Amino acid sequence: xxxxxxxxxxxxxxxxxxxxxxxxxxxxxxxxxxxxxxxxxxxxxxxxxxxxxxxxxxxxxxxxxxxxxxxxxxxxxxxxxxxxxxxxxxxxxxxxxxxxxxxxxxxxxxxxxxxxxxxxxxxxxxxxxxxxxxxxxxxxxxxxxxxxxxxxxxxxxxxxxxxxxxxxxxxxxxxxxxxxxxxxxxxxxxxxxxxxxxxxxxxxxxxxxxxxxxxxxxxxxxxxxxxxxxxxxxxxxxxxxxxxxxxxxxxxxxxxxxxxxxxxxxxxxxxxxxxxxxxxxxxxxxxxxxxxxxxxxxxxxxxxxxxxxxxxxxxxxxxxxxxxxxxxxxxxxxxxxxxxxxxxxxxxxxxxxxxxxxxxxxxxxxxxxxxxxxxxxxxxxxxxxxxxxxxxxxxxxxxxxxxxxxxxxxxxxxxxxxxxxxxxxxxxxxxxxxxxxxxxxxxxxxxxxxxxxxxxxxxxxxxxxxxxxxxxxxxxxxx
Ligand code: TYD
Ligand code: MG
Numbered sequence: 001x002x003x004x005x006x007x008x009x010x011x012x013x014x015x016x017x018x019x020x021x022x023x024x025x026x027x028x029x030x031x032x033x034x035x036x037x038x039x040x041x042x043x044x045x046x047x048x049x050x051x052x053x054x055x056x057x058x059x060x061x062x063x064x065x066x067x068x069x070x071x072x073x074x075x076x077x078x079x080x081x082x083x084x085x086x087x088x089x090x091x092x093x094x095x096x097x098x099x100x101x102x103x104x105x106x107x108x109x110x111x112x113x114x115x116x117x118x119x120x121x122x123x124x125x126x127x128x129x130x131x132x133x134x135x136x137x138x139x140x141x142x143x144x145x146x147x148x149x150x151x152x153x154x155x156x157x158x159x160x161x162x163x164x165x166x167x168x169x170x171x172x173x174x175x176x177x178x179x180x181x182x183x184x185x186x187x188x189x190x191x192x193x194x195x196x197x198x199x200x201x202x203x204x205x206x207x208x209x210x211x212x213x214x215x216x217x218x219x220x221x222x223x224x225x226x227x228x229x230x231x232x233x234x235x236x237x238x239x240x241x242x243x244x245x246x247x248x249x250x251x252x253x254x255x256x257x258x259x260x261x262x263x264x265x266x267x268x269x270x271x272x273x274x275x276x277x278x279x280x281x282x283x284x285x286x287x288x289x290x291x292x293x294x295x296x297x298x299x300x301x302x303x304x305x306x307x308x309x310x311x312x313x314x315x316x317x318x319x320x321x322x323x324x325x326x327x328x329x330x331x332x333x334x335x336x337x338x339x340x341x342x343x344x345x346x347x348x349x350x351x352x353x354x355x356x357x358x359x360x361x362x363x364x365x366x367x368x369x370x371x372x373x374x375x376x377x378x379x380x381x382x383x384x385x386x387x388x389x390x391x392x393x394x395x396x397x398x399x400x401x402x403x404x405x406x407x408x409x410x411x412x413x414x415x416x417x418x419x420x421x422x423x424x425x426x427x428x429x430x431x432x433x434x435x436x437x438x439x440x441x442x443x444x445x446x447x448x449x450x451x452x453x454x455x456x457x458x459x460x461x462x463x464x465x466x467x468x469x470x471x472x473x474x475x476x477x478x479x
Pocket of ligand 2: 194
């Protein structure tokens with residue numbers, strides 16, 4: 001009796017079709033269409049979640065009357081604009097709220113992604129505590145923290161370490177249906193699910209973490225959030241390719257996607273919105289991870305400045321570049337060392353040799369630097385590899401600084417590509433890079449002249465953006 005239906009599902013974007021395609025018709029990636037079988041009852045789940053709706057879904061608030069188009073005024077009638085969002089302050093200052101676009105929106109589904117161990121569970125437990133303490137209008141409501149990864153004792157231990165004593169319900173479960181049923185009657189101020197890769201929906205094919213499970217569980221949570229107006233926060237682990245749970249499809253379903261980033265040996269963490277239906281995606285929150293959890297960092301400029309860099313004595317040959325990795329912005333230090341030598345050898349680390357050669361040649365020809373009689377060593381601090389031409393200008397500045405033996409003040413950053421004529425060229429996402437530099441407390445940012453005009457002034461009040469046409473102008477400005 002159990003009829004089996006075969007579908008082909010793209011493991012990259014979740015597109016499904018009744019037949020196999022060598023190249024996915026939705027995302028154009030080849031070889032991603034995988035066969036998926038649905039039993040007849042599971043099929044009903046796929047098309048419209050009837051299991052949730054009719055079976056256990058009866059606890060969901062029922063829609064009153066007939067659905068019809070509503071007037072804007074009708075929709076906005078009961079809305080108090082000042083208290084629309086839930087602010088998340090406490091130890092976070094306004095960092096989390098700002099990244100969210102002004103606070104957490106009731107009924108929204110937010111996905112927080114990040115590498116394992118970066119501090120997602122810590123962040124969300126702290127968020128749970130802030131909401132539960134009702135910093136907004138003293139209106140406290142409990143928060144439910146559900147973990148499919150850890151036992152309630154483990155979460156309890158973490159809360160103890162973080163000295164959290166708020167009204168939080170802890171629950172350890174992997175079954176989305178079970179979670180939503182148990183959470184509903186508590187009418188919490190928020191629901192937190194840690195993580196999307198560990199939960200499943202009965203009746204859906206595949207194991208937790210698989211494309212279908214991840215997609216359907218997320219959709220179920222979204223429907224729950226919308227129907228109950230309870231904000232849902234979802235943790236997602238980032239896979240090697242940099243996507244949450246592999247498929248991009250997850251990012252399309254949810255309202256807000258935040259990425260938490262941090263370097264291995266640094267206590268700093270960044271929170272960035274990569275998608276936000278309720279605000280801008282150019283916001284960056286900066287935190288420090290301490291023994292008592294995450295805390296907002298007001299003066300973030302120290303973040304990437306090495307200890308030596310912060311000391312009063314600034315070394316020559318150091319320059320700061322601004323690079324992007326996917327949608328993420330990083331600031332990195334470039335080191336150069338120029339030594340008189342007859343051989344004129346070049347040693348580079350973290351930079352492509354031919355790019356370095358080109359920049360050195362341009363400095364010789366267009367800026368008159370006597371680098372032919374120098375051995376040049378180049379290094380990218382922290383072991384990163386610079387793959388972008390946006391770092392050209394910082395490389396050139398570091399070489400100039402070492403060659404001229406004049407240190408560059410540690411609050412100047414450089415962004416720009418260098419052409420063979422020594423001219424500075426625009427690079428993509430200039431606005432995002434410059435904004436990050438400003439946010440991190442820099443005093444000056446050197447950019448190509450063309451970029452200067454294109455940049456607005458919002459968020460850049462405290463930093464001077466200096467546009468230069470070519471390397472000569474850069475040298476005159478900095479040295
Ligand atoms: P965690 O939130 O478990 O990371 P994720 O959920 O993203 O995998 O935190 C991971 C690290 O944070 C862990 O190595 C210990 C550290 N940590 C602190 O430094 N201070 C703290 O107060 C807590 C709770 C964790
Ligand atoms: Mg965790």
